[in-house]
Amino acid sequence: MITRRDFFAMVGGGIVVLIAEDDLLAQETGGRLRGRNTMPEEVSAWLHVGENGAVTGYTGKVEIGQNARTSLTLAIAEELRAPVASVTMVMGDTALTPFDQGTVGSQTTPRMWPQMRRAAAEAREMLLDLAAKKWSVDRLSLKIAEGRVSAGERSAGFGELTRGEKLTRTIPANVALTPAAEWKVAGTSLRKLNGREIVTGAHKYPYDATRPGMLWAKVLYPAQFGATLRSLDSAAAGAMPGVKVVHDGDFVAVAAPAPEVAEKALAALKAEWNPVTVEVDSRNVYDYFKRNARDAATNPALVPYHIAYIAHVPLEPRAAVAEWRDGKLAVWTGTQRPFGVRGELAQYFGIGEEDVHVIMPDMGSGYGGKHQGDAALEAARIAKALGKPVKRNWTRQEEMTWAYFRPGGLIEVAGTTAPDGTVTGWEFHNYNSGPSGLVSPYAFSSRKEEYHGVRSPLRQGSYRGLAATANHFVRESYMDELAHSIGMDPLAFRLKNAKEERLRNVIVAAAGKFGWKGRKKTPGHGFGIAAGFEKGSYVATCAEVSVDPASGATKVLRAVIAFECGAIVNPDHLRNQVEGAVAQGIGGALFEQIDFAAGRITNNRLARYRVPRFADMPVIESVLLDRKDIPSAGAGETPIVGIAPAIGNAIFDAAGKRIRRMPLQA
Amino acid sequence: MARVTELLVNGSTRRIDADPDRTLLSVLRDDLDLTGTKFGCGEGQCAACTVLVDGVATRSCLTRVGTVAGKRITTIEGLAAAGALHPVQQAFLDHDAMQCGYCTPGMILGAVSLLGRNPNPSDAEIVSGMNGHICRCGTYPRVVAAIREAARKGGRA
Structure with missing residues (x-):
């Protein structure tokens, strides 16, 4: 536990704002902790304005390519009215940063981002207090911008104001924040902050540490x-x-x-x-899931879909x-x-x-x-x-053997629809792959959606989007099956059952940009659409594919994704995440799968495990809906969930064949 | 075979003492601390370990150091002469053509090599020329845009 004295010994003088865990502190104190001058027990972030004007944010979150370092810098620069170049983020160091659960579940933007903003907003108020005292002027006459506080002719940089100070303030996380509609720095496309270190090879990754x-x-x-x-x-x-x-x-x-x-x-x-005797392998594992699940479903109308185990293949093992x-x-x-x-x-x-x-x-x-x-x-x-x-x-082979995998799964689904397209019954069972995204965002009047845990034959764990990818793949494929069963257009069928405004908005936006209504069928070409919701954000994806009639080989020609995650923090980095998720998702959709037998992974190297490459890329277009009235949600995961079902539905449109497995290989 | 005692890296002669069968990747990273050259797979599939050997993109994980003695080796650290970024590096920055950036040094050197043999590639030529490189974050379209722009600005440098 770091004490106030330790903290200033570490960072030098200046001012420090500590953000207490919001729920915890608010409950304990009724929000009256403003101005307390000791270190709280539960701190989730802190911010320091040094005697040289340098601003440093401390968080236990980490930077793994999602550009949190950049987005958190934007949060501080916005609320503190500080130049971006004066802000540094210290991240993921257990001796320097507050405890954090982990950079998981797309939580950095909805949870840490507002906390950093609150810390910066409070530091801004402290700087105004210091200037008002120093100059004996009315606080309301002060202006703060570009790292300076000014009153008429007088002006001081943040460092001049904090010099000689050792002030801390702990605040419950409820200080007023700048509304998204008034953002000047947040909401702009700041480039990756340490990009220069990356393009020059200077950045030291964990693999490079000595x-x-x-x-x-x-x-x-x-x-x-x-x-x-x-x-x-x-x-x-x-x-x-x-x-x-x-x-x-x-x-x-x-x-x-x-x-x-x-x-x-x-x-x-x-x-x-x-030697160990292992009977489960990557071919019979789906029967294994069903046999070993508790309360396995018995409805004979259920249609099975198979989801393969896949590997993350982070390029850095x-x-x-x-x-x-x-x-x-x-x-x-x-x-x-x-x-x-x-x-x-x-x-x-x-x-x-x-x-x-x-x-x-x-x-x-x-x-x-x-x-x-x-x-x-x-x-x-x-x-x-x-x-x-x-x-x-670790070597690549070790990474692809002894790490953990995205769970494989068996998913069974059945449904009924009225002639007008209203879904009248829905039963959905996920075995082993996971409960994320299990519940349909459509307004089904009758539904049964269950997750059945099974003891996995392989070590398994989190993967971008968790099971939302598998559950969306099956749900959106089966929605297509239902639409075709009554001869209804897949877009119209979805809109018939989508009642939430935000869900409808992304569906309409994706279909509009894609040109769904004006699409022209040609032999061997097909079009598919899929939509969904997960972790506070909405997505709709359209895909155009070509299918070789002889080999069945599928090429994705074009993908359009509409995405809405509340107020946009950094438009270009959001686009990068959204389009990157589509690119990565093509692998799980079309060719990635871990093969295993007799207690061994049999394709644990890149020569035998195909990941998406340049030549696999379709034209990818994204529509980003900016909802300044809705708090920002994360975007690292949800954009991946729509591409596999959109491709699967496009394959059906092109070839008349419904492939009920992921990857989509007949 | 005799041990390798000299390597011509980034314009200077570096003293080493390496078994000729060792990979160039390991010698660069572990003996010379040039860690901008990345290990991705060790099987020549991802191209994160790409360096230039006499100007040509080469997988350093599959290259025995004994085969490149006396040849000009350029790593990512040697590309920005006197601090000024190479046009390809600048274009990657301008297009934010990265997420985690782990593939980026190899991508950049692959692109420099591509533009060296084809200064004005079409998009299809960029795709086929770069197809050996893996970006797991999926920034491929941005990389293509960056290379296109570097070519337009005379990326041979």
Whole structure:
């Protein structure tokens, strides 16, 4: 726990605003904490204006390519009336930033963004107080803009006002914020802040982290998931110059002063594993889901859809460097949950969380795939055993085997429709893939929507959009089936059942931009539409495809996506997220799937696991609906949910074939 | 085979002591701390490790260092001569043609190589020329736009 004195020792003088966890503090105090001068127990963010005018925001959120560093800077610049260039974000460092649950669930924009704005708004008020006192003028006569406070002829930069001060203020998170309609800096397309470091190769990612005197480590993994070690002969590896072997139960690792030596040592280990009998594989897993689910559905009208397991394939695999000093552990690692990793490490080693320091440099993406501290724990175990800093960078094959996967699933659906297109009955069961996006945003008068948990045969976890992608794929495909069953246009069918204004708006916007009504059918070409809602934002996607009649090969020619997530924080970065989600979603829609059998992943490398490339890209167009009257929601996930069903529906339109599996391979 | 003791990187001769069978990627990153060259897959599929060897885009993860001794190697760190960004770097910045940026150094060097052999590529030529590069964040259309603009501004530099 950082005290007020520690804090100023860390940052120097100036003023500090602490944002207390809003719900917690508001309940405890009735919102009367304004002006309290001690550190609260539950702080979610803080902001410092230094004696040199530099502004620093501190948050436990991390930057993984979603451009939170840029959007949070916009939040501060807007409310503080400070130049963007004067603002720095310190993110995801457990010793410097307040606790945070993790950069997950598209929560940075709806939760952290307003908190940063509140902190900056309060700092602005403090600066005005300081200027009013300094100049003995009426506070109302002061102006604040561009990092300066002025009153008539007099003017002072923020640094002049904070010099010699050590002021803190803790506020309940309910200070007045600038309405979106009046934003001057927020809502503009600020470019990625550390873009120059990226295009020059100067930025150090977790994979690039080093410590003096460190060893490079490799871990020996079992031949099958769950296999235990029968015997190990490490004599040859241990005899190599500089090589150390760590053997602790089934955990076997080698470390060496150079990476190629560690690789050779790993190859020299002779291990025998007790074989494991595994009957579930990537072909029969859908029967397994149904057989092993509790309360499996029995309605004979249900139509099954299959959802394959897929891998995140972050281009930067997991990586960590661990260093022990005087019983305390420091780890540099790529994770979406630095505080979660701190907890994992503290628990594993039986030490206090205050003795674990996790540092998370802006990393090479995650997509929900880097929640755990696997590489960090391996590095820390080996470093502890050897008494030296240890670097543990995963290979691509390790990343695609020993990380976790987006869950596969069986989804069963049935429905009925009146001749006018009103859906009169809806039954939907998701086995294993997850409950996100399970509930239809359409106004069904009768519905049964259930998630059935199953013990997954593969390690599984979060993935961009969670199960909303699978549930939207099936729901929107089946909506299409229902529309065709009564010979109704798929757009008209959706509008018939969509009652929410925001849902209707994105459907109309996407169809309009796409030219749905004027679309011209030609042989081998098809058009599809899909819509949905998740995590506070609305999406509709239209796709045009061509299907080769002989091979069935599908090419997506054009995709139009309409997206609405409240007031837009950064239009160009929103467009980048929305269009990037479409591009990434084409992989899960058309070709990504993890193959497994006998406790092994059989396509754990990029030569055998196809991800979208330049040549797979359609023309992608986006329509961003800016609702300044609605608080901003996140946009990292929901734009991905519409592309797979839009493509599937377009394939049906082109070829008359309904493919009830994802990826869409007949 | 004799050990490799010199490497011509970014215009200067660097002293190294490397087994010739080691990958160029590892020598650049681990011996010379040129970490702008990225490890993505180690199997030549993603091109995050792209460097220029005598001006030609080359997968450093599949290149044994013994085969490039005496050749001119350019990494991303060597592209911005005296601090002025190469037109391709500038175009990537101007188009925000990145999200996490991990593929970006390889993309930029791939684009420099492409423009070196085809200074005025069509969009289709950009797509086929860059198709070996993976951007998992899906910024491909922005990358195409950036390369198009760099070409228009004479991206050979």
